[in-house]
Amino acid sequence: MNLMTQPLNAVEARRAARDHILMPRLETPFHPRLTALDEVNDWYNWAGYKAPHALFDEELEYFAIRSTAALFDISPMVKYRITGADAERYVNRLTLRDVRKLGINRVHYTAWCDDHGHVLDDGTLFRLGEQHFRLCCQERHLPWLLDSAIGFTVEIREETEEIAGVALQGPTSYAVLQDAGFAGTEQLRPFGIGTFPHDGGTVTISRTGFSGDLGYELFVPRAAALSLWDRLWSAGAEHGIRAIGYSALNRTRIEAGFIVANADFVTAEGALRSDRVRLPDEIGLDWLVDPDKPHFNGRRAILEARRKQTLKHVLVGLEIEGNIPAEHAIVYHRRKHEAGLITAAIWSPTAKRNIAIASLDRPYGTRFVNDLWVEIYAMRELRYRKMMKRATIVPRPFVKLARRTAMPPGLR
Known part of the structure; x- marks a missing residue:
């Protein structure tokens, strides 16, 4: 039976199903500028918005963050x-x-x-x-x-739809702001916020970011998004500014040792199994907990787990032999006992090391910290080759850049 001979309601149902699949994601306020620069058509869904994995080349985008300045659309946040x-x-x-x-x-x-x-x-x-x-x-x-x-x-x-956000990251990011006419940004300390005139209104600029580098995040009303982008893009022309996608930013955040929800840990609302949830101490966020402040959600359970020593997991940084990234690889103790899973991994061009973030089952990573191995499968001429590589627990961040917190911020 073809579509012409089916009942009208069946045709409409099929058309609706097809249109649902083909329906584009929401577009951010900066989307016209991103599509104009896009060369690879590599998009993904970020909180219902169309966002780029990459715009031209993942590695070159990474080096833009570490060498010059990079613009990353954070509006879907x-x-x-x-x-x-x-x-x-x-x-x-x-x-x-x-x-x-x-x-x-x-x-x-x-x-x-x-x-x-x-x-x-x-x-x-x-x-x-x-x-x-x-x-x-x-x-x-x-x-x-x-x-x-x-x-x-x-x-x-x-206010996700109302407020457009863009991250400006990299060693020349301050120079871009300076040439864009944002006088006073040199006074912004790390994690500081300032308000500056822009396009008949204001832009909020914070010295924050997800790259572990010198950087800023800028927030404006949706209507002022494109004028802000053009202002930064024009000022950044002499400072090597490039637009980037998430893949490049993800590399830098791993180097910085930052974690991502539902990647390095499963959120309590997103977990389908009770053993997938994590306490702050189990994902390296113990330093955030202030037990001396007034009561907060989860306080009793967090402090009780510490007191009774019932924590089940630990998040660690690993340095791995060789240069093949071990993303999602299994970690073993003495080559045979499963100890945990790698949640994020890259070969770091800046650290010149094969690095990873891993969630281990205690006592691995706490009492048992030596003789750890990672099982890596590498594609070689249409065949996977299994390799066991030694892993060493190392501190995070893997890369620590002085310019990230320098005062005054980096100049030309």
């Missing part, structure tokens, strides 16, 4: 505006760090947990005023945020 008389008290109850210590026009990295102490997500908290915050994260959490707000005088609103 989920953003919540939190205001009201109890905003500080509410955010302090929600997250692990003591928000009372976070000054106005400052940012800090944080995470938040469910009542069992399992990490729901991590992200950055911007303090824009005494009772005015912006929470940026990987996943959407509005129902959880609203449930957690019961009893607080606070307003929570998602």
Whole structure:
């Protein structure tokens, strides 16, 4: 039976199914500029938005971050505006760090947990005023945020679609801002925030980023996105500015030892199995937990796990023999006992090392730290070759660049 002889409702159902598959993802405010630069048509879904893995060449995009300046569209990052008389008290109850210590026009990295102490997500908290915050994260959490707000005088609103964001990262990023006319950005310390005139309004610039390099993140209303991009692009022409996709940024974040939700750990809301969830101490976020501040979600469970020593996992940095990345490889102890799984891995051009982030099952990684091996399968002339490579636990970050925190920031 062909489409012409099928009942009308069946034809419409098939057409709807086809259109659903073909339906494009949402486009960010910067999408017209990205498509104009795109050479490889390599896109993926980021929180419902169309985002590039790469725009022209993953390796060259990586070296743009490490050698000159790179623009990365962060508009799909989920953003919540939190205001009201109890905003500080509410955010302090929600997250692990003591928000009372976070000054106005400052940012800090944080995470938040469910009542069992399992990490729901991590992200950055911007303090824009005494009772005015912006929470940026990987996943959407509005129902959880609203449930957690019961009893607080606070307003929570998602502003992902309203606010465009772009990350400007790399050693010449400050020079780009300077030539773009953003006077005063030299005073921004790491994790500092400033507001600057742009296109009849303002742009919020923070000295933050996900590359472990000197860098900034800029936020403007959606309508001012393209004018901001053009302003940066024009100023960056003499500083080697390039637009990049996530694959290049992912390389730099691994070098910096940063973790990604639902890549290096499974969020509590995303986990399908009870043994996949993680406490902060099990993914290297123990330093975020402030046990001396007022009660926060998951406090009792986190401190009890520490007291009873019932932590089951540990996240470690590994250096691996050879130069073949070991992404998603199994880690063994003494070549035969499974110890855990590598969650992210690359050959680092900057560190000149084969590096990885791995989640290990305790006591591997705590008491048993030697004689670790990684099982790597490498394609060689249409055949996979199995190799066992020695792995050594090393500190993170794998790459630490002084220019990331230098004051004043890097000049020409």
